[in-house]
Amino acid sequence: MIWNQNKECMSRDEMSALQGKRLHKVVEYVYHNVPFYRKKLQERDLIPDDIQTIEDITKLPYTTKKDLRDNYPTGLQAAPMSQIIRVHASSGTTGNPTIVGYTRKDIAIWTECMSRSLTAFGIGRNDIMSVAYGYGLFTGGLGAHNGVENVGAAVVPASTGNTEKHAKLLRDLGITGIACTPSYALYLAETMEKMGITKDQIKLRVGAFGAEPWTENMRKEIQDRLGLKGYNIYGLSEVMGPSVSYECQCQNGSHICEDHFFPEIINPVTLEPLPRGQKGELVFTTLTKEGMPVLRYRTRDITSLMEGECNCGRTAVRMTAIEGRSDDMLIIRGINVFPSQVEAVVLAIPEIAPRYMLIIDRVNNLDTLTVQVEVRPDYFTSDFDTPGAVENLRKKVEFKLRSVLSIGAKVELKAPGSIERSQGKSVRVLDKRVLK
Amino acid sequence: MSYSPYFNPELETMPRKELEALQLERLKSTVKRCLNTKFYQDKFAELGITADDIQTLDDVKKLPFTTKDDLRANYPFGLSTVPMNECVRLHSSSGTTGNPTVVLHTQKDLDEWANAVARCLWMVGSRPEDVFQNSAGYGMFTAGLGFQYGAEKVGMLTVPAAAGNTKRQIKFIKDFGTTVVHAIPSYASRIYEVMKEEGVDPARDTKLRVLCIGAEPHSEEQRKRIEHDLHVKAYNSYGISEMMGPGVAFECQEQNGLHIWEDYFIVEIIDPQTLEPVPDGQIGELVLTTINREGMPLLRYRTRDLTAIMSGECACGRTHRRIQRLQGRSDDMIILKGVNIFPIQIEKILLKFKELSSDYLITLDTDNGGDFMTVDVEISQLFTDDYSRLTQLTKEITRQLKDEILVTPKVRLVPKGSLKASDEGKAVRVKDLRKKF
Numbered sequence: 101m102i103w104n105q106n107k108e109c110m111s112r113d114e115m116s117a118l119q120g121k122r123l124h125k126v127v128e129y130v131y132h133n134v135p136f137y138r139k140k141l142q143e144r145d146l147i148p149d150d151i152q153t154i155e156d157i158t159k160l161p162y163t164t165k166k167d168l169r170d171n172y173p174t175g176l177q178a179a180p181m182s183q184i185i186r187v188h189a190s191s192g193t194t195g196n197p198t199i200v201g202y203t204r205k206d207i208a209i210w211t212e213c214m215s216r217s218l219t220a221f222g223i224g225r226n227d228i229m230s231v232a233y234g235y236g237l238f239t240g241g242l243g244a245h246n247g248v249e250n251v252g253a254a255v256v257p258a259s260t261g262n263t264e265k266h267a268k269l270l271r272d273l274g275i276t277g278i279a280c281t282p283s284y285a286l287y288l289a290e291t292m293e294k295m296g297i298t299k300d301q302i303k304l305r306v307g308a309f310g311a312e313p314w315t316e317n318m319r320k321e322i323q324d325r326l327g328l329k330g331y332n333i334y335g336l337s338e339v340m341g342p343s344v345s346y347e348c349q350c351q352n353g354s355h356i357c358e359d360h361f362f363p364e365i366i367n368p369v370t371l372e373p374l375p376r377g378q379k380g381e382l383v384f385t386t387l388t389k390e391g392m393p394v395l396r397y398r399t400r401d402i403t404s405l406m407e408g409e410c411n412c413g414r415t416a417v418r419m420t421a422i423e424g425r426s427d428d429m430l431i432i433r434g435i436n437v438f439p440s441q442v443e444a445v446v447l448a449i450p451e452i453a454p455r456y457m458l459i460i461d462r463v464n465n466l467d468t469l470t471v472q473v474e475v476r477p478d479y480f481t482s483d484f485d486t487p488g489a490v491e492n493l494r495k496k497v498e499f500k501l502r503s504v505l506s507i508g509a510k511v512e513l514k515a516p517g518s519i520e521r522s523q524g525k526s527v528r529v530l531d532k533r534v535l536k
Numbered sequence: 537m538s539y540s541p542y543f544n545p546e547l548e549t550m551p552r553k554e555l556e557a558l559q560l561e562r563l564k565s566t567v568k569r570c571l572n573t574k575f576y577q578d579k580f581a582e583l584g585i586t587a588d589d590i591q592t593l594d595d596v597k598k599l600p601f602t603t604k605d606d607l608r609a610n611y612p613f614g615l616s617t618v619p620m621n622e623c624v625r626l627h628s629s630s631g632t633t634g635n636p637t638v639v640l641h642t643q644k645d646l647d648e649w650a651n652a653v654a655r656c657l658w659m660v661g662s663r664p665e666d667v668f669q670n671s672a673g674y675g676m677f678t679a680g681l682g683f684q685y686g687a688e689k690v691g692m693l694t695v696p697a698a699a700g701n702t703k704r705q706i707k708f709i710k711d712f713g714t715t716v717v718h719a720i721p722s723y724a725s726r727i728y729e730v731m732k733e734e735g736v737d738p739a740r741d742t743k744l745r746v747l748c749i750g751a752e753p754h755s756e757e758q759r760k761r762i763e764h765d766l767h768v769k770a771y772n773s774y775g776i777s778e779m780m781g782p783g784v785a786f787e788c789q790e791q792n793g794l795h796i797w798e799d800y801f802i803v804e805i806i807d808p809q810t811l812e813p814v815p816d817g818q819i820g821e822l823v824l825t826t827i828n829r830e831g832m833p834l835l836r837y838r839t840r841d842l843t844a845i846m847s848g849e850c851a852c853g854r855t856h857r858r859i860q861r862l863q864g865r866s867d868d869m870i871i872l873k874g875v876n877i878f879p880i881q882i883e884k885i886l887l888k889f890k891e892l893s894s895d896y897l898i899t900l901d902t903d904n905g906g907d908f909m910t911v912d913v914e915i916s917q918l919f920t921d922d923y924s925r926l927t928q929l930t931k932e933i934t935r936q937l938k939d940e941i942l943v944t945p946k947v948r949l950v951p952k953g954s955l956k957a958s959d960e961g962k963a964v965r966v967k968d969l970r971k972k973f
Contacts, residue, residue, distance in 0.1 A: 172711075173711045173712065174712075181665075181667070181693055182664055182665055182691075184693045185688045185691060185692065185693060185694055186684075186688060186693070186694045186695075186696070187693065187694075187695050187696075187712070188696070197704075199711075201693070204688075204691075207688075225621040225622075226620065226621045228620065228623075228626070235674030235675045235680060235681075235696070235698065236674045236680070236696045236697065236698030237695075237696055237697060237698065241674060241675070242674075242684070242696060245681075248624075249624045249625060249643070249646070252621065252624060252643070253624065254620060254623040254624055254625060254626050254640070255624060255625050255626070256626045256628070256676075257625070257627070257674070257675045257676055257681060258675060258676065259674060259675025259676065260675075261939065262939045262942070263939070264939060265628075265636070265939070265940075269628060269636075272611070272612050272635075273612050273613075273626070273638070502701075503701055503703045503704060506701065
């Protein structure tokens with residue numbers, strides 16, 4: 101089934117024409133409503149009328165996460181506050197989160213895109229789908245939620261946590277679809293096995309998995325243990341949220357909602373656009389957004405755009421699975437974490453030396469984050485005789501990290517000088533997760 | 537910009553006579569709809585009544601009561617009156633010993649729910665220019681999504697901050713110019729405490745104007761303190777997930793009782809022992825019949841919440857009657873931080889650990905951070921004196937309790953015999969030392 105035949109199966113010529121028209125409009129819109137873009141365009145001697153076809157996109161400037169941060173909270177917002185009905189936030193590289201405002205139309209388009217994904221996965225009116233992405237400021241929960249309601253399936257807003265109850269509901273309600281991170285799907289499978297719930301007792305048929313990279317092997321394992329078909333869903337809050345792209349029944353690349361988001365692949369070093377099929381950094385321009393449109397936003401995700409047509413009949417271009425990042429962002433339990441956030445916390449605590457190490461691991465299919473920090477020599481000798489002082493300091497660091505990262509980290513206090521120093525640029529991250 | 541003081545002017549100020557005619561019409565069709573379920577067919581047969589016996593609003597008294605136990609016994613879909621393909625949402629309570637309760641919504645139910653919440657938010661003065669921050673938990677807990685949809689319907693900028701991370705909540709209040717907040721009362725106090733620590737003066741550094749507080753019984757004194765501390769007007773919100781969630785009843789700007797939307801519900805107050813109606817003004821158990829729901833309509837649902845109907849008209853011009861602030865629960869359920877908890881849920885988890893004896897004590901108390909729960913439990917024997925092992929056990933108990941009851945209790949392992957049963961033989965399981973209103 102195809103949710104929007106007209107858009108998802110548009111001929112290439114028609115699509116390019118539509119994209120060109122929309123690109124002109126969005127450039128005109130940001131030129132008049134976002135001083136940041138007006139300035140950027142003026143610096144390049146561009147006026148909106150210089151942008152007429154989709155090929156003209158290469159004339160436009162890039163936008164980065166740093167631009168969003170420098171313009172915190174709402175400097176890149178194009179619509180007046182009175183028209184914004186929702187904000188979402190994702191982690192910034194340091195203190196400030198990245199804020200994205202949505203108008204009613206933005207939410208409607210997002211819901212439309214989500215409906216396309218869910219229909220491609222085979223979810224319809226007769227399904228019951230649980231959404232186990234976090235609800236709230238994170239786009240995963242509410243984004244998927246709105247889509248499930250829109251296609252007329254019954255949504256179970258399970259959110260994260262309480263996995264045993266979730267497993268019970270899967271069985272008792274005959275839930276047929278689940279939206280969550282792939283690692284949570286494996287954790288759920290394990291919990292069910294411990295509870296003695298077998299694959300035959302549940303009716304799961306479809307999994308919408310995203311928010312973190314995963315592999316074909318993980319797909320096989322999840323499909324096998326939960327007895328469903330697992331589909332990739334991709335998105336990021338700066339562009340919209342889940343369903344910027346989605347897999348179809350062919351499970352071979354994710355179709356991009358091209359009428360709303362124009363994709364490019366660039367060389368992250370030279371910033372030159374790369375030809376189709378080549379691997380590089382994914383860049384998106386939003387073609388219809390009102391709240392916070394972005395021009396050529398550098399996602400930092402490494403992928404490629406696929407050539408050739410898909411057997412499902414959709415003409416929308418496909419991207420391959422994400423293979424990595426062109427920056428140091430980590431995705432831990434579906435949440436974006438930057439080492440620089442940890443650094444900012446560490447530097448603000450006087451008892452701690454400006455040296456740290458992030459160790460990421462996967463235990464029972466759940467990501468764990470351990471942060472090792474060094475106690476400064478002067479603190480180590482004097483105050484540390486007091487009982488409880490060590491534990492208090494450790495808790496203080498954990499608390500501060502939690503409020504900045506939005507996920508819990510285990511803090512280990514190390515003796516002065518004990519965190520390994522490497523030659524030259526120090527290695528601050530040890531990612532022990534093996535995506536098999 | 538000038539707005540009507542009402543979100544649905546016609547319905548909110550409908551003359552009583554018309555409102556009652558509307559109620560009767562909706563009651564009749566609800567009764568017919570309920571008879572799609574075997575549960576209500578059997579109940580009607582037991583009482584020897586049919587849909588035709590409902591000819592006046594007063595006839596509601598002929599109808600059978602519905603209880604939370606009925607919901608559990610008919611878990612998961614026994615009380616649903618529509619096929620699953622018409623349901624678009626399911627909420628599930630935290631559950632007790634056995635089955636959780638499940639509430640189903642059609643698209644129309646969600647639209648009506650959003651409309652009811654929008655009425656409430658409008659009633660307390662929220663307008664499309666406002667920035668609304670919702671610090672309730674999202675997901676299965678209805679206050680998250682319930683307020684989200686209502687606030688978006690009003691057209692406010694809505695910040696789904698969800699529960700926790702108080703520093704970030706305060707940052708958003710400042711950075712977005714948040715004017716309206718929804719929070720449970722104990723969390724509102726917590727926000728103020730952290731503001732003080734951070735040197736944030738609500739009057740000087742924020743644009744806060746309105747606070748919606750609900751899901752936890754609270755006193756007039758607590759409201760006054762919150763209003764004073766946060767420099768806002770605070771309004772009492774009431775809702776239960778079986779009826780839909782928030783939006784059932786809400787205070788208007790008179791701050792004198794909660795208007796209950798009578799085009800959605802038929803309101804009765806009964807004596808929980810005799811089940812007979814009590815006169816207006818007298819405290820009893822609130823009983824609600826949904827007359828505007830498709831997915832899972834309920835007849836005479838016993839909310840177990842204690843309140844009274846207030847007589848007389850309200851100066852705000854709304855004709856829907858008011859109930860008093862909630863006075864507590866008519867059964868043994870604990871409400872902590874807005875979450876319903878039965879002692880037996882805790883017992884069930886504790887009994888899973890072979891290291892523990894069956895003696896435990898739940899203590900509810902209040903400190904600067906708000907209400908909290910301590911669970912003292914005896915170790916069956918000195919199975920180990922390894923401190924790290926005991927710490928790990930405590931952690932695991934805490935985690936499992938949190939998964940079951942959705943709030944994090946403080947767990948203390950105590951030596952065998954220290955929680956011995958009282959002389960009468962009946963163990964005291966719950967001590968409520970919380971600040972009373």
